[in-house]
Amino acid sequence: MINANDPSLTSWIETAANSDFPIQNLPFGIFKTQSSSPRIGVAIGDQVLDLAIMNKLGFFDKIKIDNSVFTNQYLNDFIALGKQTTSGVRDRISQLLQTGNPELRDNKEAQAKVLHYQSNVQMLMPVKVGDYTDFYSSIDHATNVGTMFRDPNNALLPNWKHLPVGYHGRASSITISGTNFHRPKGQTKPNEAEPPVYGPCRLLDFELETAFIIGKETQLGESISTANADEHIFGMVLFNDWSARDIQTWEYVPLGPFLAKNFASTISPWVVTLEALEPFRTVGYTQEPKVLPYLEYSGDRNIDINLDVLIQPENTEETLVSHSNYKFMYWTMEQQLAHHTVNGCNMNIGDMLASGTISGPTPDSFGSMLEITWRGTKPVKMKDGSERKFINDNDTVIMRGYCQKDGVRIGFGECKAKVLPAK
Amino acid sequence: MINANDPSLTSWIETAANSDFPIQNLPFGIFKTQSSSPRIGVAIGDQVLDLAIMNKLGFFDKIKIDNSVFTNQYLNDFIALGKQTTSGVRDRISQLLQTGNPELRDNKEAQAKVLHYQSNVQMLMPVKVGDYTDFYSSIDHATNVGTMFRDPNNALLPNWKHLPVGYHGRASSITISGTNFHRPKGQTKPNEAEPPVYGPCRLLDFELETAFIIGKETQLGESISTANADEHIFGMVLFNDWSARDIQTWEYVPLGPFLAKNFASTISPWVVTLEALEPFRTVGYTQEPKVLPYLEYSGDRNIDINLDVLIQPENTEETLVSHSNYKFMYWTMEQQLAHHTVNGCNMNIGDMLASGTISGPTPDSFGSMLEITWRGTKPVKMKDGSERKFINDNDTVIMRGYCQKDGVRIGFGECKAKVLPAK
Numbered sequence: 001m002i003n004a005n006d007p008s009l010t011s012w013i014e015t016a017a018n019s020d021f022p023i024q025n026l027p028f029g030i031f032k033t034q035s036s037s038p039r040i041g042v043a044i045g046d047q048v049l050d051l052a053i054m055n056k057l058g059f060f061d062k063i064k065i066d067n068s069v070f071t072n073q074y075l076n077d078f079i080a081l082g083k084q085t086t087s088g089v090r091d092r093i094s095q096l097l098q099t100g101n102p103e104l105r106d107n108k109e110a111q112a113k114v115l116h117y118q119s120n121v122q123m124l125m126p127v128k129v130g131d132y133t134d135f136y137s138s139i140d141h142a143t144n145v146g147t148m149f150r151d152p153n154n155a156l157l158p159n160w161k162h163l164p165v166g167y168h169g170r171a172s173s174i175t176i177s178g179t180n181f182h183r184p185k186g187q188t189k190p191n192e193a194e195p196p197v198y199g200p201c202r203l204l205d206f207e208l209e210t211a212f213i214i215g216k217e218t219q220l221g222e223s224i225s226t227a228n229a230d231e232h233i234f235g236m237v238l239f240n241d242w243s244a245r246d247i248q249t250w251e252y253v254p255l256g257p258f259l260a261k262n263f264a265s266t267i268s269p270w271v272v273t274l275e276a277l278e279p280f281r282t283v284g285y286t287q288e289p290k291v292l293p294y295l296e297y298s299g300d301r302n303i304d305i306n307l308d309v310l311i312q313p314e315n316t317e318e319t320l321v322s323h324s325n326y327k328f329m330y331w332t333m334e335q336q337l338a339h340h341t342v343n344g345c346n347m348n349i350g351d352m353l354a355s356g357t358i359s360g361p362t363p364d365s366f367g368s369m370l371e372i373t374w375r376g377t378k379p380v381k382m383k384d385g386s387e388r389k390f391i392n393d394n395d396t397v398i399m400r401g402y403c404q405k406d407g408v409r410i411g412f413g414e415c416k417a418k419v420l421p422a423k
Numbered sequence: 424m425i426n427a428n429d430p431s432l433t434s435w436i437e438t439a440a441n442s443d444f445p446i447q448n449l450p451f452g453i454f455k456t457q458s459s460s461p462r463i464g465v466a467i468g469d470q471v472l473d474l475a476i477m478n479k480l481g482f483f484d485k486i487k488i489d490n491s492v493f494t495n496q497y498l499n500d501f502i503a504l505g506k507q508t509t510s511g512v513r514d515r516i517s518q519l520l521q522t523g524n525p526e527l528r529d530n531k532e533a534q535a536k537v538l539h540y541q542s543n544v545q546m547l548m549p550v551k552v553g554d555y556t557d558f559y560s561s562i563d564h565a566t567n568v569g570t571m572f573r574d575p576n577n578a579l580l581p582n583w584k585h586l587p588v589g590y591h592g593r594a595s596s597i598t599i600s601g602t603n604f605h606r607p608k609g610q611t612k613p614n615e616a617e618p619p620v621y622g623p624c625r626l627l628d629f630e631l632e633t634a635f636i637i638g639k640e641t642q643l644g645e646s647i648s649t650a651n652a653d654e655h656i657f658g659m660v661l662f663n664d665w666s667a668r669d670i671q672t673w674e675y676v677p678l679g680p681f682l683a684k685n686f687a688s689t690i691s692p693w694v695v696t697l698e699a700l701e702p703f704r705t706v707g708y709t710q711e712p713k714v715l716p717y718l719e720y721s722g723d724r725n726i727d728i729n730l731d732v733l734i735q736p737e738n739t740e741e742t743l744v745s746h747s748n749y750k751f752m753y754w755t756m757e758q759q760l761a762h763h764t765v766n767g768c769n770m771n772i773g774d775m776l777a778s779g780t781i782s783g784p785t786p787d788s789f790g791s792m793l794e795i796t797w798r799g800t801k802p803v804k805m806k807d808g809s810e811r812k813f814i815n816d817n818d819t820v821i822m823r824g825y826c827q828k829d830g831v832r833i834g835f836g837e838c839k840a841k842v843l844p845a846k
Binding site: 121130131133136157158159160162166167169170171172173179181182184185187189194195197200201220221223244247249250252253254255256257258259262263264282292293306336339340342343344345346347348351389408423 | 427538548553554556559580581585587588589590591592593594595596598602604605607608610612618619620621624646667670673674675676677678679680681682685686687710712717718745760763765766767768769770771776846
């Protein structure tokens with residue numbers, strides 16, 4: 001049994017020290033080249049390994065997987081094989097890429113067929129998302145929002161510390177990093193005393209989030225315990241839950257956000273497996289008051305994932321506007337999944353469950369412009385001298401995430417999209 | 424060009440006067456028999472016509488459709504052929520079933536292959552639902568809820584008459600009529616002064632709704648106008664948006680209903696086409712204040728659909744608890760779809776958009792137990808002498824819907840499910 005996470009592992013494929021994709025990561029994604037149809041790839045350094053060709057060439061012979069699983073538009077069928085198999089594929093790839101292993105290292109002909117530079121491929125949506133849920137699980141974010149819009153002395157609503165508040169979102173408009181979109185139009189009420197108006201959103205915001213992808217389905221009526229939840233989680237991506245604040249303010253009572261969110265969400269292309277993230281587990285929040293038994297969990301279930309947000313105005317440098325961390329989450333993924341299914345709600349492979357905006361305790365770690373600029377009252381300076389209260393036309397918002405420990409750094413790649421002017 | 428809706432049409436297949444499925448209806452669904460795989464069927468009287476075999480036998484030769492479209496688990500690929508084709512199939516079926524047409528009438532051998540009694544087939548989910556949205560578009564329902572939970576003098580929230588309020592729901596737990604389910608468990612707060620508790624929902628309710636199914640997709644960034652909306656609507660089903668009121672009360676602030684809804688929704692199996700519903704169009708609500716231009720529409724866009732809800736306690740008769748009508752909707756489907764896409768949100772074939780609870784102006788037309796019993800203060804009597812404030816274990820809730828005009832009656836079939844005790 002190999003340990004694909006071993007910090008001492010090195011690969012014969014060179015990976016830069018600051019690469020998101022050393023041999024300890026090996027995330028899965030869907031890519032195509034100019035000459036190939038969509039297929040499953042694994043990122044290694046600045047390259048991507050074509051699993052369909054790897055399988056055809058016999059490198060996975062001991063695992064026995066029908067090649068149609070690899071020449072697929074989505075990871076769903078691969079994920080459906082189960083963690084034992086998908087972990088087995090990751091372990092085998094780790095083995096093949098290790099410095100001392102000659103199988104692929106010394107086979108230049110095979111290498112020419114199975115390796116592409118990432119700069120030469122197009123990444124596609126990694127999974128077909130059946131249902132998408134967004135949580136609201138960062139205590140600093142919920143406190144900031146409650147402070148701004150309700151009562152600073154009573155910022156959290158009464159249910160917040162008893163259950164991971166969540167709501168359903170739109171799956172169809174989740175797009176892969178690099179998919180630019182037009183500023184949404186809609187109905188807002190800029191002037192309290194006057195009727196609502198129609199026009200482009202004026203207060204466009206990002207929300208720094210991560211999302212996990214369901215790896216094992218359940219039937220209607222079944223629940224998942226916190227203890228079993230990890231079996232049902234395949235991996236994670238970065239998630240930008242774009243939000244039109246002015247549309248949201250007007251529309252959201254009493255049933256929650258709708259058009260303020262469903263015009264676009266952006267995810268990073270590589271699904272980092274839960275296995276790869278295991279070494280970076282860290283202690284969770286102390287939850288007081290004590291949660292109900294179905295939400296209790298044991299062990300260190302938070303994950304230390306550094307999260308950065310940068311804004312790049314057209315034709316200029318990026319400016320870092322937030323440095324947050326997934327470890328600031330109050331509710332863990334295991335709790336979110338246990339809560340989501342406590343009523344028997346069924347989960348399908350590929351379903352995506354997002355964290356909610358991840359803010360840390362200090363202003364430099366807030367996860368949205370709403371919080372960073374405190375509703376626009378404290379604009380942030382860009383490196384080009386301009387200021388931002390929210391996101392301008394032609395701004396690109398970039399999110400990056402990485403874990404670092406014992407000399408190993410694994411990352412998510414970029415989650416980025418540019419806001420084009422309203423149509 | 425035939426008119427498949429002509430009230431004077433009769434079929435050589437006998438259909439009872441009170442049948443939901445005379446020749447003027449011809450709704451589409453997915454069925455299987457003990458010996459056949461899932462396939463597309465059309466309801467006629469108490470029978471169902473197997474379109475896969477019809478196509479194989481050459482009855483649709485002029486339309487030219489690959490048979491894999493008919494031997495499919497869902498209607499999505501059929502719907503994707505476009506309204507001209509699906510309407511053409513309906514017209515051709517109408518032609519074949521008309522009294523004077525000998526093609527199928529006089530071919531007993533073919534009849535034996537293509538006709539099944541509905542009592543001998545199992546109906547399945549008609550479409551694969553990508554995304555599901557629920558609106559809140561009945562003014563009487565919104566007024567009742569606002570009166571009960573907020574302020575009788577200010578029952579409607581400020582946005583309600585300016586836009587069709589809606590929210591995203593869970594697609595995975597939408598089930599076909601006849602799928603019984605266990606009473607959901609979850610977190611509630613029965614006692615204001617004490618911490619929340621975990622256990623079976625105590626206030627289980629139905630919501631009388633209809634849903635329409637998207638028939639033509641749009642890309643991210645595209646909007647659908649009210650004038651073009653009908654091109655994008657394939658047809659309608661009855662929809663029971665089961666609701667756990669006690670879970671809802673505790674969880675829903677600030678982001679809307681979540682576990683209170685996603686444990687189960689029930690739909691009727693036959694998709695009644697928008698074409699079949701056209702003769703039953705009726706005038707809509709006068710909308711004051713005037714809506715924004717993108718929500719304006721012309722013509723009679725409501726539909727006169729009688730809607731009944733019945734409760735059948737275990738082993739006893741049904742009791743009618745509501746007689747409502749789709750015409751009581753304040754916002755039309757065309758407005759809902761225009762609003763949903765005004766921000767560029769993309770629609771996929773099979774997406775389901777539900778009306779929200781459809782209540783009429785009088786208590787006998789309210790669309791939920793919450794309203795009928797006014798939060799449990801006015802229990803309703805069942806025919807067996809028992810009383811209901813909400814839905815009990817082993818109660819079956821049945822919804823029926825039909826349009827009636829010029830001697831023609833077309834219906835939706837039943838939308839029913841039984842609530843089993845909590846697991």
